[in-house]
Amino acid sequence: MLVLGAALFTALLSQLAVAVPGSPVPITGQTLAVMLTAAALGPLRGMLGQLTYVLLGAVGLPFYSRGASGFEQVLGPTGGFLVGFIPAAFLVGLAARRGLDRSAWKALPLFVAGQLAIFAVGVPWLAVVARFDFATALQKGFVPFIPGALVKATIAATLIPLCWRLWRPREE
Template identity: 65%
Template sequence: MTTAVPLPAQRPLVLADVLGRSRTRDLALVVTAALFTAALAQIAIPVPGSPVPITGQTLAVVLTAAALGPHRGLAGQALYLVLGAIGLPFYSEASGGFEVISGATGGYIVGFLPAAYLIGLAAKHQLDRALWKALPLFVAGQAIIFAVGVPWLAVTAHLSAGEAIAAGFTPFIVGGLIKAAVAGAALPGLWKLTKRG
């Protein structure tokens, strides 16, 4: 007679895996990521001389991407983009509509997609579980957003490269580092709370 040997529980790859997997739960997580990004978009501080405000969106992107992983994180940001583009007041200062996407700030929102996927992929490889790994990950994730957003700003606002950097990147460096530090502290802390990290 053979005895069944129980398989060891699979170690969660990203924070959301602690909750288990089901299509309903995944859908709820994706919707929550979109709504969380929309909520943090309403934290908006105008930047003098720039059409781009300082917002909480990038913090939402890095947190949800790391927590959900590449596919659910990307889906959450894609849902956010689509819901705002069809006119829901999801973008900064309760704006919405395709004109936002096609305008000066649209590139940053589009940049959420590759950033979410790549941050989620890195988190799947456990780069979000210690501050010293998470901090550079979240700085790099925001850099991806700027890599899409700044050239988009230059084209749509008819700015030179230098002007676009001055208006769409330089004023956001300190805030981006603060957001990376907040996320870099939060994710490892949440992993410790689950006692599964």
């Protein structure tokens, strides 16, 4: 149920989408969902949640940005970002398991690194599929997303440590 919940949460936040002029990649809430669910569920469940998200969208559920779905989305220019959610969730979950998500100052670099993992898969994929040179792929698939990635990392770095503090059993 937790894995399916992570997939559904990512699908929900994927609907928060804004087109980026000149880029096939929209700004979405997906990466925030990846960071939050991975930190909350750990490496295996976090990764399985994102794998489930990608697979359910690929088989036709309207899970991707603006209700898109299908294998053509995964194989298309933005597919690398979707696939990048899987290793990013594993890495963020692994770091969270080691307690790097317990304070905002430790969590912020963790969530920035998680988003960089997504870009590390997505940008080269964009370059290959869209037949862009690497500089163009960076301009269309990375540079416009830096401010949003930092905002989403800050939101996650604020929420996750707060949740851990609220969840901690109180001593009586």
